[in-house]
Every structure is written in C-alpha cells, then in structure tokens.
Amino acid sequence: xxxxxxxxxxxxxxxxxxxxxxxxxxxxxxxxxxxxxxxxxxxxxxxxxxxxxxxxxxxxxxxxxxxxxxxxxxxxxxxxxxxxxxxxxxxxxxxxxxxxxxxxxxxxxxxxxxxxxxxxxxxxxxxxxxxxxxxxxxxxxxxxxxxxxxxxxxxxxxxxxxxxxxxxxxxxxxxxxxxxxxxxxxxxxxxxxxxxxxxxxxxxxxxxxxxxxxxxxxxxxxxxxxxxxxxxxxxxxxxxxxxxxxxxxxxxxxxxxxxxxxxxxxxxxxxxxxxxxxxxxxxxxxxxxxxxxxxxxxxxxxxxxxxxxxxxxxxxxxxxxxxxxxxxxxxxxxxxxxxxxxxxxxxxxxxxxxxxxxxxxxxxxxxxxxxxxxxxxxxxxxxxxxxxxxxxxxxxxxxxxxxxxxxxxxxxxxxxxxxxxxxxxxxxxxxxxxxxxxxxxxxxxxxxxxxxxxxxxxxxxxxxxxxxxxxxxxxxxxxxxxxxxxxxxxxxxxxxxxxxxxxxxxxxxxxxxxxxxxxxx
Amino acid sequence: xxxxxxxxxxxxxxxxxxxxxxxxxxxxxxxxxxxxxxxxxxxxxxxxxxxxxxxxxxxxxxxxxxxxxxxxxxxxxxxxxxxxxxxxxxxxxxxxxxxxxxxxxxxxxxxxxxxxxxxxxxxxxxxxxxxxxxxxxxxxxxxxxxxxxxxxxxxxxxxxxxxxxxxxxxxxxxxxxxxxxxxxxxxxxxxxxxxxxxxxxxxxxxxxxxxxxxxxxxxxxxxxxxxxxxxxxxxxxxxxxxxxxxxxxxxxxxxxxxxxxxxxxxxxxxxxxxxxxxxxxxxxxxxxxxxxxxxxxxxxxxxxxxxxxxxxxxxxx
Numbered sequence: 001x002x003x004x005x006x007x008x009x010x011x012x013x014x015x016x017x018x019x020x021x022x023x024x025x026x027x028x029x030x031x032x033x034x035x036x037x038x039x040x041x042x043x044x045x046x047x048x049x050x051x052x053x054x055x056x057x058x059x060x061x062x063x064x065x066x067x068x069x070x071x072x073x074x075x076x077x078x079x080x081x082x083x084x085x086x087x088x089x090x091x092x093x094x095x096x097x098x099x100x101x102x103x104x105x106x107x108x109x110x111x112x113x114x115x116x117x118x119x120x121x122x123x124x125x126x127x128x129x130x131x132x133x134x135x136x137x138x139x140x141x142x143x144x145x146x147x148x149x150x151x152x153x154x155x156x157x158x159x160x161x162x163x164x165x166x167x168x169x170x171x172x173x174x175x176x177x178x179x180x181x182x183x184x185x186x187x188x189x190x191x192x193x194x195x196x197x198x199x200x201x202x203x204x205x206x207x208x209x210x211x212x213x214x215x216x217x218x219x220x221x222x223x224x225x226x227x228x229x230x231x232x233x234x235x236x237x238x239x240x241x242x243x244x245x246x247x248x249x250x251x252x253x254x255x256x257x258x259x260x261x262x263x264x265x266x267x268x269x270x271x272x273x274x275x276x277x278x279x280x281x282x283x284x285x286x287x288x289x290x291x292x293x294x295x296x297x298x299x300x301x302x303x304x305x306x307x308x309x310x311x312x313x314x315x316x317x318x319x320x321x322x323x324x325x326x327x328x329x330x331x332x333x334x335x336x337x338x339x340x341x342x343x344x345x346x347x348x349x350x351x352x353x354x355x356x357x358x359x360x361x362x363x364x365x366x367x368x369x370x371x372x373x374x375x376x377x378x379x380x381x382x383x384x385x386x387x388x389x390x391x392x393x394x395x396x397x398x399x400x401x402x403x404x405x406x407x408x409x410x411x412x413x414x415x416x417x418x419x420x421x422x423x424x425x426x427x428x429x430x431x432x433x434x435x436x437x438x439x440x441x442x443x444x445x446x447x448x449x450x451x452x453x454x455x456x457x458x459x460x461x462x463x464x465x466x467x468x469x470x471x472x473x474x475x476x477x478x479x480x481x482x483x484x485x486x487x488x489x490x491x492x493x494x495x496x497x498x499x500x501x502x503x504x505x506x507x508x509x510x511x512x513x514x515x516x517x518x519x520x521x
Numbered sequence: 522x523x524x525x526x527x528x529x530x531x532x533x534x535x536x537x538x539x540x541x542x543x544x545x546x547x548x549x550x551x552x553x554x555x556x557x558x559x560x561x562x563x564x565x566x567x568x569x570x571x572x573x574x575x576x577x578x579x580x581x582x583x584x585x586x587x588x589x590x591x592x593x594x595x596x597x598x599x600x601x602x603x604x605x606x607x608x609x610x611x612x613x614x615x616x617x618x619x620x621x622x623x624x625x626x627x628x629x630x631x632x633x634x635x636x637x638x639x640x641x642x643x644x645x646x647x648x649x650x651x652x653x654x655x656x657x658x659x660x661x662x663x664x665x666x667x668x669x670x671x672x673x674x675x676x677x678x679x680x681x682x683x684x685x686x687x688x689x690x691x692x693x694x695x696x697x698x699x700x701x702x703x704x705x706x707x708x709x710x711x712x713x714x715x716x717x718x719x720x721x722x723x724x725x726x727x728x729x730x731x732x733x734x735x736x737x738x739x740x741x742x743x744x745x746x747x748x749x750x751x752x753x754x755x756x757x758x759x760x761x762x763x764x765x766x767x768x769x770x771x772x773x774x775x776x777x778x779x780x781x782x783x784x785x786x787x788x789x790x791x792x793x794x795x796x797x798x799x800x801x802x803x804x805x806x807x808x809x810x811x812x813x814x815x816x817x818x819x820x821x822x823x824x825x826x827x828x829x830x831x832x833x834x835x836x837x838x
Contacts, residue, residue, distance in 0.1 A: 007628035015616040085612035089673065092576045093629035094602045261597065263580040334582075337531060341583040415533060503529075503583070 001099055008095065008103025009110075016111040025111065029118040033058075037122065048130055052204060055126025058119055059140060059200040066116045067148040067196055070109030074155035077108035082164045097260035101253065105152055123203075132203060139238055140203030146245045147196025153252035160259055161267060198241060202226070210234045217304040219293055219380060230288050231374075244285075251278060265334040272359040275325045279363045280370060282321055286314075287374045292381055307381040308465070311390060314371045316462050318364070319397055325363055326405040329356035330412050330420070337501040353495035355409060357402050364398055386466045392476070393464050399483035400458030406490035413497040431457055451475035455482045522681060522712045523552040523575065528584035530570050530736075544570040546736035547584065552729070554680075557703065557713045559723040559744075561829060562733035568716040569609060571733070572685050575714070576606045588681055602630065605674035609686040609716075611667045615659035619650055622658060623672050630677035640676060648672045649698065663690050671699070675706065682706065684715040688722060700726050724825040732829060748828060755780055755793035758801065760808070761817035762788045772811060776804060791821065 003009055037054055044050035081087035090100060106113075127137045193201065211223040212234035220232045228240045255269050262268075270278060290313075292305040331339070339352065375381065404427065411423030434456035438449065451472045453460050458479070469476055528548040534540045544567040552558045560568050573579040575586050577597040586593040591600040614622055620641055627637045645654050648668040653661060658669065667690050674682060687703075688696045696719075703726055707713055717723060723730055724744070731741040740747050762769060765787035773779050778796040785791075794801060801820075809815050 005628075005634075007625050010628065011614065011617065011621070011625045014621050015614065085608075085610050086614060088578055088608065089606070089612070089626075090629065091578055092601050092604065092606045093626065094598050094631045095629050096598055261577075263578065266580050333533060338580070338582055341529070415539075 003102065003106060006099055006103040006107070007093075008090070008100055009107040012103070012107030012110050017114060021111070022114060025115055026118050029115060033119070033122045037125075051126045051129030052132070053126070055123050055130055055132060055137075056200055056204050058123030058126055059144065059203055062116045062119045062123060062141075063144050063148070063196055063200060065112050065119065066109070066144065067151050069115075070112035070148055071151045071155040073109040073112060074105070074152040075159050077104050077156060078159040079162050082162075091261045097257045098253075100260050101156070101256045105149070105156055105256075108156070109152055127203065135208075136206045137203050139206065140199040140201075143199030143202060143238070143241060143245075144196050146242060146249075147199065150245050150249050150252065151196070153249055153256065157252055157256050160256065161269075163264070194241065194244065198237070202238065206238075208236065210236050216301045217293065219291055219302060219304055221291070221302075228289065229291070247281070251281065265332065266338075268335075269328040272329055272356065275328050276359060276363040276366060279318075279321050279325050280366050283314075283318065283367050283370050286317060287370060292375070304380055304382050306383040307375070307385045308383055310375055310381060311385055312462055314367075314375075315393060315397065318367050318371075319401060319459070319462070321367075322360055322363060322398075322401050323404070326356055326360055326401065327408070327420075329359055330405070330409050331355065333413050333415075333501065336413055336498055340498055340501045341503055350491070350495065352498055353491045354406070355494075356405065360402060360405065361398065364394070368394070389464060389466050389469050392469060392480075393461055396454070396461045396464075396476075396480050396483065397458060399480060399487060400461070403458075403483050403486045403490065406487055406494060410490050410494040410497060413494065413501070448472065448475065451479055454479040458483060522554040522556075522589060523550070523558075523714060524587045525550040525571075525575070526585050526587075528571065528574060528586060529582045530567070530574060530579065531582045543567075543736040545574065545581070545584075548736075548738060550731065550738065550741065552712060552714060554712050555707065555710065556729050557707050557715065557727045559727035559730045560714065560716045560733055561718070561720060561723055561730065562716075565735075566733040567736040568733055569685055572606075572683050572714070572716060576604050576683050577601060602677070603679055603681050605677065605679035605682045607670050607674040607682075607684045607687050609689060611663070611670045611690065613658050613666050613669055613673075615657070618655055618657055619645060619661070619669060620654050622669060623676055626673045627676045630679075632677055640678075644672045644676050647675070647702065664692055664695050667691055668695065671702070680711060682711055682713045682715075684713065686717060687715060688717065688719055696722075720824075720826040720829055730825070744825070748825065755795040756801070757783070757791065757821045758794050759791045759817075759819040759821050760789065760815065761819075763814040763816040764788065767811075767813040769813065772808070772813070776807070778804070 036057060040053050040057070041050050044053060078087060081090070095103075123137070123141075126132075127134075205225075207224065207226050209224055210227040212220050212227060212229060213223050215221050220229055220234075222229055222234065226237045227234050228237050229235070230240060254274060258270065258274075259267050269275075292310050293302050336352075343349070343352070407427065408420060408423050411426075412419045414422075416422050434453075438453050438456075450460055450464075450468060452475075454476070455478075461479075464476075525548045528545050528550075529543070530545040532542045532544055534542050546567075548571065560571070562568050570579065574581050575588070575593065577593045577600060580594065588600045589603045591603065593600040614625075617625065623641045623644055624637060627641055632640065642651075642654075645651055648671050650665060650668055650672065653665060658666065661669065667687075671687065674684070682703075684703075688699055691699060700722065703713055703715070715727070727744055729741075729743045730747055731738050732747075733739070760769065769788075769790045770782055770785035773782055773785075773790060773792055778794050778800055780793045780795055782790060782792040794804065796804070805815065805818055
C-alpha cells in the first residue's frame with residue numbers, strides 16, 4: 001500500500017494539516033526566518049559567512065523541528081491513543097502491522113514535516129549564497145531526514161511499549177536515548193559523528209575525499225574528517241552513516257511490526273532468533289569500527305592494544321549485550337501460563353525452567369565465532385592470550401549471566417506490580433552489600449579476595465589472568481560451582497512458579513461450584 | 522459463523538491476591554449464520570473478555586476462536602475483515618470530522634476506493650448523523666458519538682457484528698432506532714453477537730442467548746429453548762374464581778403435577794403444573810367438579826428477566 005493511500009497517514013494529515021493551522025505555522029516560520037536572517041545579515045560583514053551561517057541555522061532548525069519535535073510527536077502517538085481508547089479500534093481493522101507502523105511513523109510527525117518544508121527556503125537561500133555545492137546540501141538534508149526517521153521509529157517503539165497510564169514514560173525514555181544520536185563517537189572508534197547533526201556539518205564543511213594511512217604501530221587511521229575505517233578499509237562517512245541509519249531503522253521496524261497489533265500482555269520485542277541476530281549485529285558494528293589501540297599513547301605515538309585487553313573489552317561488552325538479549329526473552333506470567341497450557345499434560349518440564357539459556361548460549365557461540373574471526377588471527381595485536389584462562393572466563397561469566405537471568409525470570413513470574421524492577425533493585429542491593437562487606441573484611445588475604453568476590457560478584461572474572469587463576473585454581477573452581485548451583489536454584493524456583501500456573505481444573509478459584517451444563521446450539 | 526472452542530482466559534487476581542481469575546472457562550459455543558446472539562451476565566462475568574478474544578484484541582490462554590472458518594489468532598487481519606466491533610466505551614478521534622472518521626475506517630477495512638464515498642454517506646445516513654456529516658466529532662453529544670461508533674462497526678458491511686453494550690449511553694429513541702437497525706442488518710444477513718445488561722432488549726431482538734456467570738455459560742441456546750428448558754418441566758398457570766369460599770390452594774396442593782404454588786389468595790392462585798394440554802384440561806375439569814366457581818384460566822409465560830433472576834446466583838447485573 002503506497003504511503004499516500006495509507007489510512008493512518010491520511011488520518012494524521014487530515015487531523016494535523018488543517019488550512020488554518022498550516023497558515024499559522026507558515027506565518028510564524030516566515031516571520032522568524034526573516035527576522036533571524038536580517039539580524040544575521042547585519043552582524044556579518046562578509047556575505048559568504050552570512051549565507052553560510054543562515055544555511056546552518058536553517059538546517060539546524062530543520063533538525064530540531066523534525067528530529068526533536070517529530071520525535072516527541074511519535075513518542076506520544078500510540079501512548080495518547082491508548083489513553084483515549086482509540087488504539088483498539090485500529091487493532092481490529094484489516095490494516096497489517098506494517099501498514100499501521102508506516103502510517104504512524106510518517107503520519108504522527110506530519111506537521112513537523114510541514115514546518116521543515118517551511119524552513120527549506122532559509123536553508124536553500126543560505127546554501128546558494130554561500131556557494132555550497134548542491135550535492136552537499138542534498139546529502140546533508142538526506143542525513144537529517146533519515147536520522148530523524150530513525151529517532152521517530154525509536155520514539156514510536158517506546159510509545160508502543162509504554163504501559164497505559166504511565167504518564168511521561170515515553171518522553172522520559174526518549175530524552176535518555178537522545179545523547180546516543182547527538183554525541184560524537186568515542187576516540188577509540190573510527191566512526192565519526194553518528195547523530196543527524198552530521199548532516200548540518202557535511203552541508204557546511206563536507207568533502208567527498210577519503211584518505212587513510214598507517215600509524216607507527218602499524219594500525220590504519222583516517223586522515224580526513226569524512227573518512228571512516230570499516231574493518232580497516234577507508235569508506236566515506238556518508239554511506240557509512242546512511243547504512244547505519246537504514247540498518248538501525250530495520251531493527252526498530254522489526255520490533256514495531258512484531259508488536260504493533262499484539263495483545264499488550266503478550267509483547268515480545270524480538271523473537272529469540274531475531275534477538276541473537278541483533279546481538280551479532282551490535283558485535284559486527286563494534287568490530288567494524290573498533291581500533292585495537294591502547295588508550296594511552298607512548299611518547300605521542302599510538303601503541304597497538306594487548307590481545308588480552310581486546311579480549312576483555314569484547315568479553316565485557318558481550319556480557320552486557322547478553323544481559324540485554326536475555327532481558328528481551330524473559331517471559332511474563334501471561335506468556336508462561338499460555339505455554340504451560342499448550343504443553344498441558346507434559347507439564348512445564350526442566351527445559352522450560354532453564355529458559356532462556358538455550359538462546360543465550362547460542363548467541364554466545366555466534367559472538368565467539370565473530371570476535372575470534374576478527375581478532376584471533378590478527379597480527380595487529382601485541383602479547384598472547386592464554387586459551388585455557390580465556391575459556392574459563394567465558395564459561396564462568398556465561399554461568400553468571402544465566403544465574404542472573406534465571407533469577408530475573410523467576411522474579412518476573414512473581415505476583416508483584418513491577419516484578420522486573422523489584423528484581424533489579426534486590427540484585428543491585430545484593431551486589432552493593434557484597435562489595436562493601438568483602439572490601440571491609442581485613443582477615444581476607446589479598447590473594448583470596450578476587451576469588452571470594454567472584455562468588456557474589458562474578459564480573460571480576462573479566463580481569464582474571466593466568467597467575468591469579470593458577471594460584472587459586474581450587475577457589476575459582478568452587479566459585480564456578482557456586483554459580484552453577486545458583487543457576488540450579490533459580491531454575492528450580494522458576495520451575496515451581498511454572499507449576500503454579502498449570503491449568504486450573506474445574507473452573508479455578510472463582511468459578512461456580514455447580515453450574516448447569518450449557519446446552520449446545 | 523462464529524465458533525468458540527475451549528476458549529479460556531485466566532488472569533491473576535487483581536490487587537496481588539492469591540489465585541486465578543477465570544474470565545472465560547473453556548467456553549464452547551457455535552453461533553450459526555443469521556443469528557442475533559445475546560450474551561448476558563453480571564459485571565465481571567467475562568462477557569467483554571470473551572468479546573475481546575473473539576475480535577483478536579486479547580490472546581486467549583487456551584482454546585481458539587474461528588469466524589467464517591478463519592482462526593482469529595492465526596490470521597487476524599483476514600478474520601477482522603469479517604468483523605465489525607463496537608466496544609462498551611465510545612472513543613473516537615475528536616479532531617476529525619464525522620465523514621472523515623467513517624472514511625478512515627472504510628479505508629482501514631480495505632474497501633474498494635470507488636465504493637468508499639457512497640458507503641460513507643450511506644452509513645452516516647443509516648445512523649442518523651447526516652446533519653452532522655461535516656461537523657467535528659469533538660462537538661457531538663455522547664449519544665451521537667455512540668452512533669458514530671456503530672457507523673464505524675458497520676461501514677465495511679461485515680457479516681459478523683460484535684457489539685459490547687451497544688445501547689449504553691443512548692436515549693430511549695436512539696435505543697429503539699438501534700434495535701431497528703440491528704434487526705435490519707440481521708435481515709440483510711449479518712450475524713450479530715451482542716452483550717447487554719438490558720434484558721428486555723434480549724427478549725425483543727435476540728434469536729438465541731447465553732447466560733454467563735464467572736466465566737461459564739450456565740445456559741445457552743435458542744431463546745425459546747432456553748426459556749422452555751428453564752421451566753423445570755412445568756408451565757405456569759393462573760386461576761381465578763368468581764367468588765371466595767373455595768379452598769383453592771389446599772385443593773391444588775393435593776393434585777398430582779402441581780409442583781409449586783407461587784401465589785394464592787381467596788379467589789386467585791398461580792402455580793407450576795407439570796403436565797401437557799390434556800393434563801391441564803383434566804385438572805380444570807376436576808376443579809369445576811369439586812365445586813370451585815372457576816371463571817378464568819391463564820397460562821402465564823415467564824419473562825427472560827424473571828428467568829435470568831431465577832438462574833443467576835444472586836449476582837447483580
């Protein structure tokens with residue numbers, strides 16, 4: 001269905017683009033543009049500088065209107081419909097989830113698109129007078145547009161997932177994610193500014209040249225502001241940015257389409273397979289742009305990173321990502337109850353109790369293949385990595401991730417108002433108390449402290465080295481056993497919760513004791 | 522046309538209480554084409570939950586719903602094309618005009634573009650909003666918004682209508698018009714599934730009925746059959762004597778087939794009689810032979826409201 005025939009898009013256009021409203025918007029933008037343009041003209045002596053400043057102002061205003069105001073419109077789009085009870089009526093129409101999503105994605109911020117169009121003359125006049133090449137201006141606008149659409153999709157997803165009655169939730173979450181889109185990338189990465197502000201910068205000072213060189217440590221680096229190194233290859237920032245936006249948009253649309261017409265009690269951000277794919281995607285992004293370089297340079301010259309350091313970075317990163325993956329896979333009481341009903345006589349079984357271990361381990365395997373392929377055979381890195389220690393670290397930390405995920409899954413099935421939030425609070429308190437206690441017990445020797453610490457706070461194993469492991473081998477084995485025992489404990493608790501959700505024979509607690517049998521029709 | 526198979530929905534007890542609330546308890550129901558099925562029951566009986574599962578808004582814990590032989594859970598968009606749904610709250614887009622609102626849903630149900638303008642006007646006329654066609658919805662009264670909701674539900678000519686308390690918020694005239702509209706739609710071939718609190722409406726428009734309590738269908742079937750079945754195998758008879766002096770109640774108490782005397786006075790009595798027409802004639806003959814100055818015999822039917830009151834376990838509607 002083309003966009004202009006999408007009923008949801010048409011509805012938004014009709015509701016938001018009333019002639020009076022459009023005229024008011026146009027007059028306000030025109031008045032502000034003229035006043036700001038005149039004041040800029042008066043404050044700059046050089047006409048080229050004035051025009052360039054005007055163009056930057058125009059593009060910046062377009063980004064603010066489209067990105068921020070449009071994002072807010074999307075963040076409130078579904079949330080408001082839920083509040084007004086109109087969303088259900090869309091869910092029972094013949095519109096497919098994709099059609100509803102597209103209609104809302106482009107329809108909810110339609111007035112912002114109109115204001116952006118009203119601001120276009122300012123940007124164009126500035127660009128023409130500043131003699132900015134048309135390709136630069138168009139590219140800048142495309143980056144702003146696509147970056148804003150990604151932001152809109154993120155806002156729409158938050159709006160969809162926000163529970164009814166949670167005032168301000170979508171907006172607050174949106175603000176949290178804002179820095180992700182506007183902050184420039186970190187110095188250890190070869191990716192330049194990732195936010196749509198790059199569009200304004202490119203229009204003003206962009207260049208199509210790409211240049212790379214090799215530094216004294218033998219590592220490739222970019223010598224142009226508009227060059228990114230993708231797996232060490234020089235690629236212009238614009239196609240990289242557009243690809244990044246398109247793939248991110250793809251992932252966001254996948255989540256939106258999957259959940260748009262779902263029963264809210266059955267929301268599932270991604271399917272297990274898609275979640276594993278998302279984890280691999282994030283890893284590929286980091287692997288593509290990461291430069292294995294030490295943070296501190298030696299006498300001004302860069303140094304290649306230690307193999308061990310790179311391993312630790314990717315281990316830490318993937319522990320966090322596996323947590324995220326596991327969190328998206330946790331089942332609610334409603335989902336668990338349905339599953340238990342489906343299994344019926346077979347009962348929940350131990351396979352159900354260790355959910356989502358299978359997918360977490362699969363994801364870990366996929367990531368291990370990716371990371372090893374990129375770095376294990378690389379000659380860029382310094383030092384050696386002990387495969388035995390590395391394997392122990394991976395097993396230990398996977399057990400720790402599963403321990404916490406089983407705990408969260410158990411908590412999620414408990415009869416609490418916010419079971420996951422409560423689970424997170426309890427776990428945080430446990431970590432904090434363990435950390436304080438273990439650091440204040442003078443009778444624990446320095447050698448034993450890491451291994452004792454690893455039982456409640458297993459993340460210290462990220463920094464495990466061969467010497468520490470060899471000197472406390474028994475202790476580390478006990479610590480691993482403790483993680484596995486805790487996994488078993490929480491899996492058992494989860495199993496018990498699943499058994500509680502088994503079908504209520506005879507009508508459940510509130511069913512009448514002896515009702516007359518219904519007759520067929 | 523509509524088929525519910527072991528349809529079950531369980532919720533946790535509200536307020537964190539232990540136990541499970543069974544909103545729909547393995548419901549089995551088949552509503553054939555052309556029926557007007559009325560689902561009645563007290564608040565919290567599970568009527569709305571059942572309806573929401575039927576149109577795919579709520580995923581069942583177990584069981585399935587098919588409409589027009591299409592599984593609602595597996596092929597929601599296809600099934601929803603056969604359904605028109607009206608909920609018990611009337612929420613509308615207040616920033617649209619009346620015709621824009623109906624047009625939106627005509628498009629959303631993927632009607633042919635050429636048919637939409639004509640159909641929109643037709644439906645607006647059908648629900649009596651032609652005078653408000655170009656008005657903003659924000660300015661409509663509560664009753665008018667409810668009519669607009671009905672227009673939304675019927676705009677795509679669905680063969681199945683699921684209506685949750687459609688008469689709530691309507692004035693008596695609009696209620697009468699709604700009943701006429703439903704009968705008209707039914708005559709045109711629509712199957713209608715309606716939940717209501719207004720029992721007199723059920724008797725007036727429904728061809729079959731289900732009484733729901735605490736997630737279960739306690740009675741279900743064609744209206745006449747349900748009424749007949751619920752009579753406990755007896756008919757209600759009212760007798761009137763021309764003058765007092767005959768101990769009518771005592772005499773009735775000695776007669777076979779007389780199961781319950783509901784009311785009795787010096788000249789009148791109402792009782793349940795478990796017998797056929799011949800038995801009833803024999804009873805009357807014997808009463809006259811016993812010297813009773815009988816001047817009136819009337820078989821009184823129990824209304825659906827009385828039947829519901831008798832069958833329901835003290836729950837309020």
